[in-house]
Amino acid sequence: VMSILLHGDAAFAGQGVVYETFHLSDLPSYTTNGTIHVVVNNQIGFTTDPRMARSSPYPTDVARVVNAPIFHVNADDPEAVMYVCSVAAEWRNTFNKDVVVDLVCYRRRGHNEMDEPMFTQPLMYKQIHKQVPVLKKYADKLIADGTVTLQEFEEEIAKYDRICEEAYTRSKDNKILHIKHWLDSPWPGFFNADGEPKSMSCPPTGISEELLTHIGNVASSVPVEDFKIHSGLSRILKARSEMTKNRIVDWALAEYMAFGSVLKEGIHVRLSGQDVERGTF
Structure with a gap:
């Protein structure tokens, strides 16, 4: 590729x-x-x-x-x-x-x-x-060199003109107006052939409190034993653990729980960018 x-x-x-x-x-x-x-x-x-x-x-x-x-x-x-x-x-x-x-x-x-x-x-x-247009300039050169004849050149031009004219004629076909499912490129399964939503309802995406507590505890722990972490990070992890214990969630912990629940379902999550490594946002 x-x-x-x-x-x-x-x-x-x-x-x-x-x-x-x-x-x-x-x-x-x-x-x-x-x-x-x-x-x-x-x-x-x-x-x-x-x-x-x-x-x-x-x-x-x-x-x-x-x-x-x-x-x-x-x-x-x-x-x-x-x-x-x-x-x-x-x-x-x-x-x-x-x-x-x-x-x-x-x-x-x-x-x-x-x-x-x-x-x-x-x-x-x-x-x-x-x-002089580049097509004519190059065609004149090829004809003068004997690479192609004037008749061959004119036949190729006519052939290309026919391709364009036929495509233009087909574009006026009213049937094309009814093919919304590829013109609009909707997500498969979300819309019908007329481009209308199949359903306005959303499937349930909630998870149990037990799973949320598990993710919160993992998110506030250090995965490697005897690993000395920065004191500032230690305070953040401790605060996160307290929030989980007291059933309180801030924005950062909510994001962690969202990522964790997706990971628990076996779906990979990739965080990328200049800010995410340190968790600035």
């Missing part, structure tokens, strides 16, 4: 989750053993120029925090893109580390159907309108 993430250039530089994910990339129990990040760098973030969107020269500079290799490639050259992607995949498989492919390209039209980029980037889009 190879993890591949597709990013936009403005999002890659501007969203904190990208930076956070890179710092998780090589941690035990979190690593994907290398992710290939493909950045579609159209050199504009909706209407924002790069000089107004980031302080670094490239949108991919955030990947330097983990020394990930970054390949900047001209997206108007399909063969160069294929070569770089092949190198990136080989790097990931060899070293099990993250790698970034920066596809330097342009956005021919607006951010969406209502966006007119000439309003905010007139000079940029004058240049873009002069650009």
Whole structure:
């Protein structure tokens, strides 16, 4: 399994989750053993120029925090893109580390159907309108080289157009509107095929006081004999033991009892994060 993430250039530089994910990339129990990040760098973030969107020269500079290799490639050259992607995949498989492919390209039209980029980037889009589309540019090269004929190229284009048109026609089929059970992705067993709840009742989840007392006692004890614990922790355990004995529960003990009851049913519980080891929260 190879993890591949597709990013936009403005999002890659501007969203904190990208930076956070890179710092998780090589941690035990979190690593994907290398992710290939493909950045579609159209050199504009909706209407924002790069000089107004980031302080670094490239949108991919955030990947330097983990020394990930970054390949900047001209997206108007399909063969160069294929070569770089092949190198990136080989790097990931060899070293099990993250790698970034920066596809330097342009956005021919607006951010969406209502966006007119000439309003905010007139000079940029004058240049873009002069650009020969990459498909035509590459097709002309292959035809000139004798790799394909003009007829073969036109047949492939027509074939792809048919696939798109047929899919568009099928999308108008009214029957699709009735398939809520996969469009809404409800939990199996919770909803019927029409997307309505099967039942509003909840199964009982309570446990006996005897089991709660047992969990409270375990939670206030030290599992290893003759183990000297910190005096501050000793006071916490003693207070927890007193609460259990007096049938009093605070938030922390309630959480302990919830985790303990799940564990008693044979379900693993994993606590993770910078605060849980010391029990800050």
